[in-house]
Amino acid sequence: MSQSRPFRLPKGGRLIDRAYQLPFRFDGRHLRGLEGDTLASALLANGQLMMGRSFKYHRPRGPVASGAEEPNALFGLGQGGRFEPNQRATTTALVQGMILRSQNCWPSLDADVGEINNWLSPMLPAGFYYKTFIHPRPFWKHLFEPIIRRSAGLGRAPTDPDPDRYEQAYDFADVVVVGGGIAGLKAALAAAKGRRRVLVLEQSPNWGGRTPVDHKGGEAEIEALLAELRAKKTVTLRRNTMATGLYDHGYLLAREALADHDPNAGIPRQRLWRIRAGQVITATGALERPLAFSGNDVPGVMLASAVRDFIVDYGVALGQRVVVVTNNDDAYRTALVAADAGLEVAAVLDARVQAEGELVQAVRARNIPVLTNTAIAKVKGSRQVEGVSICDQSGDGHVTGGIDCDVVAMSGGWSPVVHLWSHCGGKLIWDEAQAMFRPDPDRPPLGADGKGNVTAVGAAAGDLRAAGDLERDEGQTQPVWVMPAQAPYKLRAKMWLDYQNDVKVTDVELAAREGYASVEHTKRYTTLGMATDQGKVSNINGLAILSKALDQPIPATGTTTFRPPYTPLTLGTIAADARGDAFQPLRKTPMHDWHARNGAHWEPVGLWRRAYAYPKGGEDVHAAVAREVLAVRNSVGLLDASTLGKILVKGPDAGRFLDMIYTGMMSSLPVGKCRYGLVCSENGFLSDDGVVARLSDDTWLCHTTTGGADRIHAHMEDWLQCEWWDWQVYTANATEQYAQVAVAGPKARELLQRLPGTIDVSPEALPFMAWAEGELAGIPARIYRISFSGELSFELAVPAGRGLELWEALHQAGRDLGVTAYGTEAMHILRAEKGYIMIGDESDGTVIPQDLGLGWAISKKKPDYIGKRAQARSHMIDGNRWRLVGLESLDGRMIPDGAYAVDAGENANGQKKMQGRVTSTYHSPTLNRPIAMGLVRHGPERMGQVIDFPTPSGETIRARIVDPVFYDKEGGRLNG
Amino acid sequence: MAEALATVARVDGLGMILIRADLARAGDAIAEAAGLAIPEPTRIVSDGSRSLGWMSPDELLLILPAGEVAAALADLQQALVGEHALVADVSDLRAVFDLTGAKPDQVLSKLCPVDFGAFPKDGLRRTRAAQTAVAFWRQGKGFRVIGMRSTADYLGLILQNAAIPGSDLDPR
Amino acid sequence: MLTLTCPYCGIRAEETELAPGGEAHLKRIGPAGSDEDFEAYMFARANPKGVHFERWRHAYGCGKWFLAARDTATLQVYATYKAQTPAPTDEVIAAITAARPDWTFRP
Secondary structure, three states, X not given: OOOOOOEEOOOOOOOOEEEEEEEEEEXXXXXXXEEOOEHXXXXXXXXXXXXXXXXXXXXXXOOOOOOOOOOOOEEEEOOHHXXXXXXXXXXXXXXXXXEEEEXXXXXXXXXXXXXXXXXXXXXXXXXXXXXXXXXXXXXXXXXXXXXXXHHOOOOOOOOOOOOOOEEEEEEEEEEEEEOOEHHHHHHHHHHOOOOOOEEEEXXXXXXXXXXXXXXXXXXXXXXXXXXXXXXXXXXXXXXXXXEEEEEHHHEXXXXXXXXXXXXXXXXXXXEEEEEEEEEEEEOOOEEEOOOOOOOOOOOOEEEHHHHHHHHHHHOEEOOOEEEEEEOOOOOHHHHHHHHHOOOEEEEEEEOXXXXXXXXXXXXXXXXXOEEEOEEEEEEEOOOOOOEEEEEEOOOOXXXXXXXXXXXXXXXXXXXXXXXXXXXOOOOEXXXXXXXXXXXXOOOOOXXXXXOXXXXXXXXXXOOHHHOOOOOOOOOOOOOOOOOOOOOOHHHHOOOEEEOOOOEEHHHHHXXXXXXXXXXXXXXXXXXXXXXXXXXXXXXXXXXXXXXXXXXXXXXXXXXXXXXXXXXXXXXXXXXXXXXXXXXXXXXXXXXXXXXXXXOOEEEEEOOEEEEEEOOOOOOOHHHHHHHHHHHHHHOOEEEEOOOOEEEEEEOOXXXXXXXXXXXXXXXXXXXXXXXXXXXXXXXXXXEEEEEEEEEEOOEEEEEEOHHHHHHHHHHHHHHHHHOOOOOOOEEEEOHHHEEEEEEEOOOHHHHHHHOOEOXXXXXXXXXXXXXXXXXXXXXXXXXXXXXXXXXXXXXXXEEHHHHHHHHHHHHHHOHHHOOEEOOHHHHHHHHHHOOOOOOOOOOOOOOOHHHHOOHHHOOOOOOOOOOHHHHOXXXXXXXXXXXXXXXXXXXXOOOOOOOEEEEEEEOOOOOEEEEEEEEEEEEXXXXXXXXXXXEEEOHHHHOOOEEEEEOOOOOEEEEEEEOOOOOOOOOHHHHO | OOOOOOEEEEEOOEEEEEEEEOHHHHHHHHHHHHOOOOOOOOEEEEEOOEEEEEEEOOEEEEEEEHHHHHHHXXXXXXXXXXXXXXXXXOOOOEEEEEEEOOOHHHHHHOOOOOOHHHOOXXXXXXXXXXXXXXXXXXXXXXXXXXXXXXXXXXXXXXXXHHOOXXXXXXXX | OOEEEOOOOOOEEEHHHOEEEEEOOOOOOOOXXXXXXXXXXXXXXXXXXXXXXXXXXXXOOOOOEEEEEEEOOOOOXXXXXXXXXXXXXXXXXXXXXXXXXXXXXXX
C-alpha cells in the first residue's frame, strides 16, 4: 500500500493535538496517530485508505463517512476478553497501544481470497441464496448450510469473558435534548426556564455538531452557548452519550462511554442511562446521502461532508486532487475547505442544470471549474480512485471526458436523522422540495397524557441550514437517485446503495421485478439496510430506486421501520452489574453459612439455595442422601425449613377468608391446632399446600411451599383488595422473620427434651397437629408438631437472627443420638416413601386435588372456595382423569422421572395413546428398592395391573400399580 | 485514587414492628403508643432513635432500638384493643444498610428507578434496587436502605458495586 | 415502558415496579354459576385496540392493586383508580371521552 497518497496536512485539525503521538497496531503493523484522532483519521494519516472488505463481494472499501453512519470501516478491536468486532473506525477514539484487526478478509485485507465473489457478482444477485440452494433437498442441511454459515456473520464474536465492568443509572428530566449541535444547544437554552431540568446528550466527545466545521465563527458560537448552559444549575450536559432508543412514555435509553479510552481506569467502561423524559427534543442533525454512480464504492469516494470533516477536524486529506460531485450547494463547502487546505480541486460536477448559489459563486471565484448537468459515468480504479469519466446527467452515460483525481467527494443531499422520532410512533412526511423524509410536527410520538412528547429541531426537523452560513443563500437540491439519469444496466450494476451488505441499484430493481412491492419485503429480500449500520446512508436512496422501479411516488413506498438501537449497544451495558454474584439475588437462610461449611451440595429452589445433601468424607451425593434418610428413619434428622412461607392472616373475617382461600375448612380449626390445607387457583388447579396453624381467635399462620410464599401472599392480597374488600382481614408475609427447623425421627422428642425450655413436648401436651410456644434453648420459639416425613416430627420456628444458634444447639445436644442434618433430597424421598405429594412434582398446573386422592382435604360443607366452581366442570368429574397411584417396577429398575405409560391404540395424529406418567421416582433407602408415584387413568381402580413405560433407550420398564403409601401405611411412626 | 461514592455499612440491632390498621380510625392511638406522629403517605417521621414510616395506606413500619421492641409491641397491642389491626415483630425480617459519604444518592440512582431530584427530605420510598425489593429514606446526610434478610448479601454487593470509586454520575 | 401513577400512594411508578393483572372489572362467577357464565368469567377477555381497563399491582411499592384505563394503541393513560371500584366511575369515563369522543362504554 502506498504511503504517499493520503496524508496528514501540515496544519489544521481542530480536534487533534500534534504534540502527543499515540502508537497503535493495525493488522500487526506498528503505526502512530495523534491524541484526538479517531481510528479512521489515524489510519488515513498513515496512508491506510482501504479499511475493510464488503460483506458479500469482498470488495475493497475505505471509509465513506466520518460519523456513526459509517458502513465500511469496521474493525475487530482489542484482544482476549476485550476483543470487540465491528467497531466503527469513524467514531472510535484512538487510544495508545490499541490493537486493530481488519474483518471479512483472508488471509489479509490486501490479498483476500473471498474477492473472487466480486468477479462472480453477476451470478450472485439479490435472492441468490433463496433461489439456488433449494434442490436437492438433503444438500441444504449437509452441504449448503454449513458452507453458508461459515461465511455468514461479520466479524468474530469474542470467546473470553469480558473483563470490563458496566453499569446502569436512572435519570429524570423535564426536557431531554438529544444532540449537542447548534440546534440542540439553542433548544436547551430555550428550554432551561425556571426550575425545568434540562439534560443534553451528545454522542461524540465534541460539542457543536457540524457548526464548527461548516460555519465561520462556529466554534466560538458553540463555546458561548456552552458557557451559558454550564452556568445554569438546572442544565446537565453529557458528552460521549449516545441516545440509542426512545420508548413509551418518554423512556429514553442512552449509552455513556466512560472508560473506552482507558480500560484500566478501574471504573465502569460504559453506562446505560435509563432516562424518563417529560419532553424530548431531537436535535440529531442530518446524514448526507451518497450518489448512485458506477464505482461509488471505490476507496477514495467519500461523502463530501466527511472529506471536509477529516480536513478540518483531524488535518487529514484523503488525497491530493479532489473532484466534488453533487446535486446541492452544500457540497461546495468541501471544495472551498479542500482548496483552503492546499489541495487541488479538479472540478465540481453538479448534476443540476443550474447552479448559482452564493457557495457556488465562491467556488467559481477560486477558478475551480464547475460543470453543470454533469455526472460521473464511472470511477476509475479498483483499490483506490484514479479518476472519473464524466457524462451528461440527463443522458445514458455516454462519456464526454475524464478527470484524474484521487478523491471523489459526493453529496446526494441530506436526510434528517429521524430514528428517535420514529422509534416511538412519530410519523414522517415527504418533503418534495428538499427530497427528504422529515418528522411531521402534527403527528409526533405521544406521551402518557396523549399529547406529543417529542419535538424535532434543526437539521433533524429538515432545517438543513441550522448549522450553515445563514447569511448565504443556497440553491435548491435536485433529487438525483441514479447518476446519470438514463444509466444502462451495466452501470447500474456497479452503483452501490448499501455498502456493507453489497446491495446495488440493480438488486432493488430485481426485487421490484420479482414482485416485492412492499419496502419491508424488499429490505429483507435484498438485505438493504440490514447491516450493522442499519441503512443510515442507504435507506432513502434505496426506497427512491424502489419507488422508481414500481413507478410510484416515494411517499407511497414509505420507509422501513426505524428500530432501536440507533447504533449497536454493547451487551455488557444491558447486563450491567448483573453478573457473577450479582447475577441474581440468591436468597440465603439464616443457616446458609453452616450448610456451606458442612459441604452442602446445593439445590436451587426459586431464588433460594437449599442444601440438597451434605456429603461427608469420601461419600458421594447419593450415599449422603441415603445416610440422611436412614438417620431420620432410625434416630433423628434436622432440616432447614426456613424457606417455607409463613403468612399471618388476622381479623374478624380471617376465618371466613381462609375458608375461601383453602379447599378445606380453616374457620373451624381450634386455637392451638394445625391443619393441612390446599390452595387452588380459580381455575380449580392445585397451586400450593401447607400447614395452617390457628394462633388466636382471630389470627392464623399459613405455611406455604418454599416457592409459594410471595405468590400465595400476593394471591391472598389480590382477593382481599379486589373482591372482598369489605372483609376485615390483614395479612403479613412474615416468611423471613423466622428460621424454621424440622426435627424428625423416632428420637426427635428426646432431642428436644434435652434442650432447656418452657415448652412441654410430651405426647399429651403436644399431640400430632398441635403447636405450642415458649422458650427453647433460651430462644423464643414456636413448636408445631407436624410431619412431612411420616416420622415423629416437630417444626421449630425462632426469630431468624437466632436460627443458627438453635440449629447448632440441636446438633450439640443430639450428638450421641446421631443427629444428622438432612437436605431437600432426603426430604423428598422421605415424603415419597409416605405417599405425600409435592407441589411441582405431583402437581403441574393441570392437576386438581381430587386427582391426588386429596378429597379428604376438601370441605364438602362449604358453599364456596376459590376453585370450587371450576372443579365441578364436566371433564373434572367424569371419572376419566389421571389419578395418583404408586408404581412398582417389576424388575427392580427405576422408572425415569416423567416417563409416560403407553396405552393401546393411536390418537388422531397417529401417536400412541398415553394412560399415565411418572411424577416422582426415587431409590428408597428405607425399603432398598425403587419407588415411584404417578398419575394413571382410573389408577386407583386398577390396583395390581401392570402398565408399560417405554424409555428413550428403546427398552420398556413394566410397573405394577400399587398404593402410593410405600412405608408405614398405618401411620404409627408419627407418634414415635 | 478517587473515593467511593458512599460507604456501605450493614446495620444491626434495629427493631421493627409492622402495623396494619385503618390509619384514619386508629392513627391517634398508634401515634400515642409509638411516640411519633403518623407520617403522611410516602413519608417517614423520626424522632431520636425511633422512626415511623408509611408503607401503604393501611401499613406503618416502626423502627426502634431492638431492646425497645417488646415494650413497644405491648404498648401498640394495648392501644389497639378492640380495633381491627395487625401488629407483628418483624425485627428479623430485613437487612439494613446505611449509605454515608459524598454521593449516596448517586449509588441509589444506579439501582432504583427513582427521581432523587424530586425526593422529599422526609420521603420513604419503596421500590426496587436492581432485582430486589427495598425501601429507603434519608438518614442524616446519607440514606438508610432496608431489604429482605435473605438477599442481604446481594443487596450489600450491588450497593458496593454502585459505589465504586471514580464511577460518579457527574457529567464528564 | 409505561409509567402509571398509583392512586394509593401517588408514586408515578415505572412498569418494572408494577405487576400486571389482566382485565379489570370482571364479575366473579361462583359455584352457582352456569358453565357458560363461568367459562366467560374464566377465559373470555377483551383484547381491544383502544380503550382498555386493566388491573395493576404496585408490587415493589405499597403493594396495592389498582386499575388503569388505558389506550392499548396510543398508550395514553386516561386514569388510574382504586381497585375497590366495581365499574369505571363517571370521572374515568369522562376522562376517556374527553380524549376519545367516539368511544362509548360498554359494560
